[in-house]
Amino acid sequence: MSFYQHHINYLDGTPADLSAFKGKALLVVNVASKCGFTYQYEGLERLHQRFADRGFAVLGFPCNQFLGQEPGSPEEIATFCRTTYGVDFPLFEKIEVNGEGRHPIYAELTQLPDAEGKAGDVGWNFEKFLLSPEGEVVARFRTGVEPEAPExxxxxxAVLPS
Incomplete structure (x- = not known):
């Protein structure tokens, strides 16, 4: 199934039409508000702003699977992200990225190996997956890789639409 065909809601509960992102390079990230890596929201937002006019977007997927670090309601998550980090990129409903309840989006994403050749489960919050404008998963960056790292x-x- 194509990334654009998955069913999911935005954080406010309205259905998301992922096909609206067709033709853009996307950085898909599982996010959390109470994590030691939460500061990465700043870099993600800067990336989103820096490349938005060149056909790029960051998409955030809150997840509470890692030590309960995203416990808030949708309203609390939205307010925290907006007021603390100025997040303007799209945020989606809270999902699971691992295990039996893994959202189908992440079942697809986690098939791609990272730079060390390891595929499978998301290791922690703020793991990043880069999709080409055609929706192909082309790169995976683990949590410790900063959003604005050279790689x-x-x-x-390399994948921005021409």
């Missing part, structure tokens, strides 16, 4: 920027620039 992330280089990968994004």
């Amino acid at each position: 992330v920027i280089e990968a994004i620039e």
Whole structure:
């Protein structure tokens, strides 16, 4: 199934039409508000702003699977992200990224190996998956890779639509 065919809602509960993102390079990230890596929201937002006019978007998927670090309601998550980090990129409903309840989007994403050749489960919050404008998963960056790391920027620039 194509990334664009999955069913999911935005954080406010309205249905998302993922096909609206067709033709854009996307950085899909599982996010959390009470994590030691939450500061990465700043870098993600800067990426979103920096490349938005070149056909790029960051998509955030809150997840509470890692030590309960995203416990808030949709309203609390939205308010926290907007007021603390100025997040303007789309946020979707809270989902599971691992296990039996893994959302189908992440069942597809986690098939791609990271730079060390390891595929499978998401290791922690703020793991990043880069999709080409055609929806192909082309790169995977683990949590410790900063959003604005040279390898992330280089990968994004390589798949921006022409």
